Amino acid sequence: MANEAGEAGRELPAELADARVRYLEHLTFERGLSPHSVRAYANDLDGLLGHAVRMRRSTVAEIDIGVLRSWLAQLHTLGKSRATLARRASSARMFTAWAVRDGLADTDAGAKLATPRALRKLPEVLRVDQAAAVMAAAGRDASPTGLRDAAVVELLYATGARVSELCGLDVDDLDRERRTVRLFGKGAKERVVPLGVPAARATADWLARGRPLLAVADSPPALLLGARGGRLDPRAARKVVHERLAAVPGIGDLGPHGLRHTMATHLLEGGADLRSVQELLGHATLATTQIYTHVSVERLRATYESAHPRA
Numbered sequence: 264m265a266n267e268a269g270e271a272g273r274e275l276p277a278e279l280a281d282a283r284v285r286y287l288e289h290l291t292f293e294r295g296l297s298p299h300s301v302r303a304y305a306n307d308l309d310g311l312l313g314h315a316v317r318m319r320r321s322t323v324a325e326i327d328i329g330v331l332r333s334w335l336a337q338l339h340t341l342g343k344s345r346a347t348l349a350r351r352a353s354s355a356r357m358f359t360a361w362a363v364r365d366g367l368a369d370t371d372a373g374a375k376l377a378t379p380r381a382l383r384k385l386p387e388v389l390r391v392d393q394a395a396a397v398m399a400a401a402g403r404d405a406s407p408t409g410l411r412d413a414a415v416v417e418l419l420y421a422t423g424a425r426v427s428e429l430c431g432l433d434v435d436d437l438d439r440e441r442r443t444v445r446l447f448g449k450g451a452k453e454r455v456v457p458l459g460v461p462a463a464r465a466t467a468d469w470l471a472r473g474r475p476l477l478a479v480a481d482s483p484p485a486l487l488l489g490a491r492g493g494r495l496d497p498r499a500a501r502k503v504v505h506e507r508l509a510a511v512p513g514i515g516d517l518g519p520h521g522l523r524h525t526m527a528t529h530l531l532e533g534g535a536d537l538r539s540v541q542e543l544l545g546h547a548t549l550a551t552t553q554i555y556t557h558v559s560v561e562r563l564r565a566t567y568e569s570a571h572p573r574a
Contacts (some may be wrong), residue, residue, distance in 0.1 A: 269517055276321040279312050282367055289365075297427055307354035310334070331355050335376075352376055372375040388505060388525040393514055398461060401507045408444040410473030411495070412485060412503045413465045419504065421462035422446065422538045423526040423544050426497045426504075426519040432486040437466065448545035456543055508530060526556045 275283065285378050287305055290296045296304070314334040333346055334355070343351075353372075359373030389397065399421065401413040418429055429444045435447040460464070466486075479492035487495040502520045504519045517525075523544070530540050541552040 275312055277318060278322045278367075278481055279316070282323050282362065283308060283312060284487065285365065286361055289361060293363070295448070299427070300449070302355070304354055307351050308352070308358055311355055311358070323362045324369065326359065326362075326368070326372060328372045334450060334539075348434060350459050377556055387517055388528045389514065389516055389517065389521070391529060393511070394522075394525055394529070396511045396515065403467065405472075407473040407476040408490060410465075410469040411477070412564065413504050414462075414469040414473075415487065415495075416466040416507050416522065418458075419522040420526055421459045422433075422456040423523045424456070425523065426500050428545075430485075430487060430495050430497045430500055430520075433484045434470070434486050435484065437486060441462065445526040446545065449547075452545060454545050458471060487561050524555070527552070528573075531555055 265390075279439075283305075286308065287301055289297075290301050290304055311326070311331075311334055314337065315330050318330055318333065320326055320330060335352060338351060340346055355374060359368065359371050362368040363371045368445075398413075398417055400410075401416045406410065406560060409452055410412035415429065418424065419426070421443055424444075424446055425448065428448055428527065432444065438444070442463045443455050444458055445455050447453055458462070468489075469522060474488060477488045477490065477492055482492040483494050485494035487500070487501055489495045501519055504522065505516060508514050508517060508521075515521075527540050527544055531537070532545070535550060537552055540555065541549050544552060546552045
């Protein structure tokens with residue numbers, strides 16, 4: 264983590280720089296957050312600590328509620344959205360709570376911080392026929408990378424996996440007999456998700472006719488490989504999804520998370536209960552999953568208004 268502390272840590276007073284390093288290590292090794300998440304929290308923390316220094320604070324204990332409110336007020340004047348302010352406030356609360364537990368402060372300033380709840384934008388999702396069209400189009404390419412790409416979109420839609428979870432899969436995480444896949448989500452939490460027949464078939468085709476042609480001597484045991492035989496990178500996987508969606512006329516640029524949203528919405532519309540969808544998505548709380556009930560209601564409303572003569 265010394266490298267991750269970077270130049271931001273060197274510009275801070277000694278105690279704040281040390282706290283920064285220790286906090287990022289806590290997120291990485293104790294909380295088990297992904298490198299992407301740690302970088303996001305590091306950026307938020309850099310903004311807060313830099314603002315504290317400008318307010319002549321040199322220790323964590325001196326970061327009080329006034330500093331936090333001043334920081335958020337400055338972000339507001341810079342035109343940051345409510346969602347951004349809510350996330351920065353959440354990051355600040357996590358840091359100040361950790362500082363108290365770690366003995367760097369006597370009181371938790373973040374516990375006094377109240378911010379307006381972010382407006383939750385309903386996620387865009389595919390219709391069932393659009394999802395089928397994407398899968399069918401992806402399945403027409405019989406090249407090694409085409410077989411892999413078909414497996415990528417089928418797996419994302421079948422499991423609702425995050426793209427980082429998908430790229431982290433090893434061959435042994437796939438149980439072909441039971442048609443399940445073992446995913447490792449946020450905080451290294453494990454869950455087992457079933458596969459539908461089309462996803463299982465696309466994955467089997469990739470393993471039989473695609474992966475052997477991309478694998479090299481030092482290839483990892485990754486389920487999905489890149490063009491040079493290494494583990495498929497999340498950025499490459501995102502590019503795959505964007506390209507496969509763009510190949511079907513009339514479909515917006517949703518990306519991998521759009522397939523995750525689509526999977527959850529289609530499950531609920533098909534009669535699945537909210538708790539089951541929560542387990543499949545790996546959400547820590549049911550509140551996170553409940554947004555999909557709103558998606559289904561809005562889709563129903565749109566259908567009603569377009570079809571009913573007196574809507």
